Amino acid sequence: MNFHKTLQIKIIELPRLDRNQQLAKAISLLKEGYEVVLIQNEEKKYEGIIRTHDVIGKGINPAASCKTYMNKTVPSILKEELISVEQVGNYMLEGKSRFIPVLDEQLRILGAIKDTQILEKMRLKFDQFLENSLENVVNWDLKTLKSSDTIGNAIAKMREFGFSRIPILDEQSELQGIVMNRSLLKTQIEKKTTSGDFGGKEKDWHLLPVGDFVSETETIKINTGILEVYDRIVNSNEHTLIVDDQTRYGIITALDLIKFLLTSEKGISDYIINILQAPDDEVQSHAIRKTQALLNREKRLLGTSGTVKIRFKRNMSQSKRGQYSITATIQLISDNGHNFSSEATDFGAEKAVNKALDNISRIISNSKKRALEQRLKSKSLRKLTEL
Numbered sequence: 409m410n411f412h413k414t415l416q417i418k419i420i421e422l423p424r425l426d427r428n429q430q431l432a433k434a435i436s437l438l439k440e441g442y443e444v445v446l447i448q449n450e451e452k453k454y455e456g457i458i459r460t461h462d463v464i465g466k467g468i469n470p471a472a473s474c475k476t477y478m479n480k481t482v483p484s485i486l487k488e489e490l491i492s493v494e495q496v497g498n499y500m501l502e503g504k505s506r507f508i509p510v511l512d513e514q515l516r517i518l519g520a521i522k523d524t525q526i527l528e529k530m531r532l533k534f535d536q537f538l539e540n541s542l543e544n545v546v547n548w549d550l551k552t553l554k555s556s557d558t559i560g561n562a563i564a565k566m567r568e569f570g571f572s573r574i575p576i577l578d579e580q581s582e583l584q585g586i587v588m589n590r591s592l593l594k595t596q597i598e599k600k601t602t603s604g605d606f607g608g609k610e611k612d613w614h615l616l617p618v619g620d621f622v623s624e625t626e627t628i629k630i631n632t633g634i635l636e637v638y639d640r641i642v643n644s645n646e647h648t649l650i651v652d653d654q655t656r657y658g659i660i661t662a663l664d665l666i667k668f669l670l671t672s673e674k675g676i677s678d679y680i681i682n683i684l685q686a687p688d689d690e691v692q693s694h695a696i697r698k699t700q701a702l703l704n705r706e707k708r709l710l711g712t713s714g715t716v717k718i719r720f721k722r723n724m725s726q727s728k729r730g731q732y733s734i735t736a737t738i739q740l741i742s743d744n745g746h747n748f749s750s751e752a753t754d755f756g757a758e759k760a761v762n763k764a765l766d767n768i769s770r771i772i773s774n775s776k777k778r779a780l781e782q783r784l785k786s787k788s789l790r791k792l793t794e795l
Contacts, residue, residue, distance in 0.1 A: 417493075417521055417525050417526075417529065418525070419487070419510050419519035419520065419521065420507075420519050420520050420521065420522055420525075421519050422442065422444055422446050422507070422519060422520050423437045423442055423446070424446040424447070424448055424517050425437075425445055425447055425448070425474050426447075426448060426449070426450065426474070427447050427450075427456075427473060427474050427478065428450075428474070428475065429473065429474050430470060430471055430472070430473065430474070431458075431463070431468070431469065431470050431471070431473065431474055431476065431477055432470035432471065433474075434458045434474050434477070435468070435470065435593070438458070438459075438460050438463070438590065438593060439590070439593070439594055441590075443459065443460075443506065443507070444457050444458070444459055444505075445457065445458045445459075445474075446509055446517050446520065447474050447475065447478045448516070448517055451516075452516045452517070453511075453514070453515040453517075454484050454511050454515055454516070454517050455475065455478060456475075456478035456479050456480040456482065457478060457479050457482050457505070457507070457509065458474060458477055458478050458479065459479065459505075460572065460589045460590050461563075461566050461567055461572065461589050462478070462479045463477055464563055464566070464589050464592055464593045481503055482499075482503035482505045482507075482508070482509070483499040483502060483503050483508060484508065484509040484510070484511050485499070485508060485509075485510055485511070485521075486510075486511055486512070486513065487510050487511065487512055487518055488512075488513060492680050493526055493529045493530060494530075496508055496521060496526055497526050497530070497666040497669075497670055498670060500523055500663055500666060501663060501666065501667055506522060506523045506647065506662065506663065507520040507521065507522055507523070508520060523647070523662035524641065524642045524647065524662050526662075527638065527641065527642050527662055527665055528642055531638075541630070542628075542630050542631075542632060542634065542651060542660070543630065544668065545637070545660055545664055545665065545668045546630070546651045546658035546660055547569075547658055547659050547660065547661070547664050548656065548658045549569065551565060551574075552575045552576070552657050553565065553574055553575075553576055553577070553618055554578070554579065554619075555576050555579070555584055555617060555618065555619025555622065556579070556617055556619060557576075557617070557618050558614060558615050558616065558617065558618060559592060559613065559614055559615070559616050559617075559618050559621070560614030560615065561618070562574055562587055562592070562618045563589075563592065563614070571589075571648070571659065571661070572588060572589050572590070572648065573586045573587065573588045573589065573625075573648055574586060574587055575625075575657045575659070576618060576619060576622050577657075578619075583627065583650070583652070583657065584619065584622050585622035585623050585625050586622065586623055586625045587618050587621050587622055588623060591621050592621060626650075627649075627650045627651065627652040627657070628640075628649050628650070628651055628660075629651075629652060629653075630651055630652070630653035630654075637649065637660060637665070641661075641662050641665065642662075647661060647662050648660070648661050680714075680715050680716070682715065682718070683695060683696075683718045684718065684719045684720065685719060685720045685721070686718075686720055686757070687720060687722075687734070687757050691720070691757040691758055691761070694757075694758045694761060695718050695736075695758075695761045698761055698765050699716055699738075699765065702740075703716075705769075706769075706772055709746065709772065709775075709776060710740070710742040710744070710746055710772075711742050711743060711744040713742070713743045714740065714742035714743045714744075715740075715741045716739070716740050716741075717737075717738070717739045717741075718736065718738050718761070719736070719737045720734055720736055720737075720760075721734070721735045721737070722734055723735060723753065731755050732755075733753050733754065734753065734754065734755070734756065734757040734760045735751060735752070735753040735760060736751070736753075736757065736760035736761045736763070736764045737749070737751045737764070738750055738761070738764045738765060738768060746775075748768045748772060748775075749768070750764045750765075750767035750768045750771065751764060752764040752766075752767060
């Protein structure tokens with residue numbers, strides 16, 4: 409189930425630099441803790457982004473311009489663009505990025521949307537997968553490293569899979585901790601000398617054992633509930649979790665959860681629900697649940713794809729004990745050619761939604777009756793013709 413609610417997601421402020429500014433400034437921001445630096449051109453239009461793994465492991469020249477290191481493959485969206493939350497999630501997967509830049513109509517940077525914000529808007533979908541094992545969510549492609557492996561090897565893995573951290577095992581194959589790309593970048597910069605070398609030669613830095621840069625971490629068991637994982641990633645700022653199933657280690661990120669939801673077909677239709685001017689998130693959630701229930705009931709007639717438009721309007725001329733009436737207008741357009749609409753007013757947005765959907769249910773029911781009568785009539789005519 410998709411719904412167009414992107415524009416009501418709060419845009420996150422992120423640092424931005426001109427593409428001709430020195431890389432040293434971007435590195436300084438990354439070391440401060442920023443995950444992304446947005447890059448713009450001379451006209452303040454979006455050009456690309458710089459993340460830690462866009463820089464780490466490369467021959468760093470702090471005096472070089474940001475445009476030399478920026479990543480241009482991460483998609484962007486327009487603030488006024490009608491786009492589904494699911495589409496933003498797909499953009500994140502496509503660009504392997506936790507952030508998607510948001511632009512104005514002149515393509516100037518306004519900020520960004522983060523993966524955990526997308527997960528929050530997709531929360532209702534998780535109810536369909538409460539019984540699912542984490543086995544279906546965990547990314548097992550992640551290869552662990554031994555503490556004796558080199559930093560160069562760790563960097564190669566990070567850049568290959570787009571991870572910001574990798575589990576490190578000791579010589580007994582027990583989890584020692586994780587290594588984070590931010591700490592490696594910090595070390596790489598600190599070892600850079602005025603001569604431009606790393607401890608004499610750049611290759612020497614890459615050969616240092618990764619075990620020297622390990623941080624402690626907690627793991628979760630493979631039987632952990634999917635909602636607990638969701639809560640830890642979305643609400644506890646743990647965007648990466650290490651999973652232990654006793655025989656191997658895996659990883660779950662916010663992007664892994666988004667990918668799981670977007671590729672799972674159980675009960676999820678491709679209808680896009682466009683909600684305009686909802687009084688609050690509670691009303692929005694109610695409208696989505698009720699609309700989804702209707703679409704599921706009438707799947708045989710309506711199919712599994714189309715668009716639902718829901719618009720709310722407060723009627724200032726109609727009040728009751730200080731409460732204004734709300735009009736909910738709902739239009740359902742299926743991709744197989746059906747078009748149903750209704751409008752209802754009540755003192756309460758949820759009641760107005762219920763009335764409008766009940767009206768559409770009656771319209772659909774009458775439509776099916778007429779279609780059945782038409783088929784029976786056609787069948788009778790064929791029999792008479794045969795006689």
